[in-house]
Amino acid sequence: MATLLISEVGPRDGLQSITTVMPTAAKHRWIAALAAAGVPEIEVGSFVPAKLLPQMADIQQVVAQALTLPGLRVAALAPNFRGAQAAFEAGVHKLTLPVSVTEAHSLANVRKTHAQMADEVRNVVALRNERYPHIALEAGLSVAFGCTLAGAVSDDETLRMATTMAALGVDEVGLSDTSGYAEPVQVRRLFTRLQAELGDRAGGAHFHNTRGQGLANVVAALEAGVTTFDASQGGIGGCPYAPGASGNIVTEDLVWMLQAMGHRTGIDLPALLQARTLLREGLPDEPLYGHVPDAGLPKGFVATGEVAR
Numbered sequence: 219m220a221t222l223l224i225s226e227v228g229p230r231d232g233l234q235s236i237t238t239v240m241p242t243a244a245k246h247r248w249i250a251a252l253a254a255a256g257v258p259e260i261e262v263g264s265f266v267p268a269k270l271l272p273q274m275a276d277i278q279q280v281v282a283q284a285l286t287l288p289g290l291r292v293a294a295l296a297p298n299f300r301g302a303q304a305a306f307e308a309g310v311h312k313l314t315l316p317v318s319v320t321e322a323h324s325l326a327n328v329r330k331t332h333a334q335m336a337d338e339v340r341n342v343v344a345l346r347n348e349r350y351p352h353i354a355l356e357a358g359l360s361v362a363f364g365c366t367l368a369g370a371v372s373d374d375e376t377l378r379m380a381t382t383m384a385a386l387g388v389d390e391v392g393l394s395d396t397s398g399y400a401e402p403v404q405v406r407r408l409f410t411r412l413q414a415e416l417g418d419r420a421g422g423a424h425f426h427n428t429r430g431q432g433l434a435n436v437v438a439a440l441e442a443g444v445t446t447f448d449a450s451q452g453g454i455g456g457c458p459y460a461p462g463a464s465g466n467i468v469t470e471d472l473v474w475m476l477q478a479m480g481h482r483t484g485i486d487l488p489a490l491l492q493a494r495t496l497l498r499e500g501l502p503d504e505p506l507y508g509h510v511p512d513a514g515l516p517k518g519f520v521a522t523g524e525v526a527r
C-alpha cells in the first residue's frame with residue numbers, strides 16, 4: 219500500500235485562530251518534535267502582516283529554524299503576492315495560496331474579489347516559474363464544501379475554481395472544508411471529480427472537525443484515491459471568518475486510524491503523542507482535543523510507523 223502524506227498544519231491553521239501567541243522557541247521545540255516523530259511535512263505558519271496576525275509575527279525565524287530539521291518538507295501559507303514573495307525568499311519547500319470558492323468568503327478572508335485573487339495567483343505563479351522553480355505551489359480551495367457566509371456551494375462552483383487555478387499554473391489544487399460543512403458522500407463525489415478533471419494536479423484534503431465528520435470524511439476521501447491529508451495536533455485550528463469552525467481533524471486520531479486500517483504514514487505514533495507535550499508546554503491554557511491521546515493506545519497495538527530518517 220502506498221504511503222499517505224500527512225501534513226501537519228497546527229503551527230499555521232491552529233495557532234492563527236487562537237489569540238494566545240506561542241513563543242518562537244516553543245514553536246521550534248514543537249515543530250522539531252513533530253519532525254522527529256516522522257511527520258513528513260509541516261505548514262509552519264503564514265506570511266501575513268504581524269498587525270493582522272501577531273501569532274505569525276515570527277514566521278521568518280520559524281521557517282529558518284524548520285529548514286534546519288533534516289528531511290522535513292517546510293510548507294507555509296501566503297494570501298497574496300507580497301506574502302508569497304517573502305515565503306519564496308525565506309526558502310520554503312512548498313507554498314499554499316488560500317483561494318475561496320465563494321466571493322463572500324474571499325472578500326472576508328483575503329479582501330479580494332475572485333478576479334483580483336486570480337491576478338494575484340497569476341503573478342505568484344510567474345514569480346515562482348521565473349526565480350523559484352523548485353518550490354511547490356498549491357491552491358487550497360477554502361469553503362469548497364459549503365460556506366458560512368454564502369451557504370451551500372455546488373460541486374460545479376468548486377470544480378470551476380479548481381480548473382481555473384490549475385489553468386493559472388499551480389502544481390496542485392486541494393479542497394478545504396473550512397466551515398466544517400462536508401459530509402462523506404459529498405467528499406467522495408467531489409474528490410472523484412477533481413481527480414477526473416485535474417489528473418495529477420488534484421491535491422489533498424483539509425478537513426475541520428466542526429460537526430464531528432472529519433475522520434468519516436477522510437475515509438471517503440481515501441476511497442476516492444486521495445493520498446494527502448492535513449491535520450493539526452491537538453485539533454487546534456479554525457478560521458476567524460468561518461464562525462464556529464473550530465478545530466482541524468486531530469493528527470493523533472488520524473494517524474491512529476490510518477495505521478489501524480493498514481496504511482503507511484511513516485509516523486511513529488508514540489513519538490507523535492510525545493510531541494503533544496511540547497504543544498501543551500507552548501500553549502498551557504488552550505484546550506487540546508483528541509480521542510487517542512485521551513484514551514491511550516489500545517492494548518496490543520502495534521505501531522506501523524517507520525521513521526525514514
Ligand code: ZN
Pocket residue numbers: 231394396424426455456457466
Ligand atoms: Zn483550515
